[in-house]
Amino acid sequence: MSLSAHQKIINTLLCIPAGKVASYGQIADLAGLPGRARLVGKILRDAPSEIKLPWHRVLRSSGRLAFESGSAQANLQRDLLAEEGVEVIGNKVSLSHYGWQPSLADILFQLEQ
């Protein structure tokens, strides 16, 4: 049951509930890969669009989007989040309101993957 690092990251990404957001570093942590925030970003960037990943629920540690305000990516992310009820203000999301706080059950489930 040893999945590769990027498989773990993908599994973790799929665990993010709709309407919640998480940071790159947080995903890496939950995937059991502390300090690999950049790897999470690389996975998302390289991931083909055919694979359905909730990349729009992933932000920087500050809650800011990973993209430049006004970019096509940022606009798309803002729209996708809006559809889930997540409010993006000034290119950033309030982590205190929408930040994902995994429950113990979520973590235990993740450990099985």
Next chain:
DNA sequence: CGGCTGACTTACC
């Protein structure tokens, strides 16, 4: 094997 890269993070000023 070694150097470069980056959808990151933290510390400082």
Next chain:
DNA sequence: CGGTAAGCCAGCC
């Protein structure tokens, strides 16, 4: 709160 610098570490030539 914005801007800079340095740390970080796997992945990819």
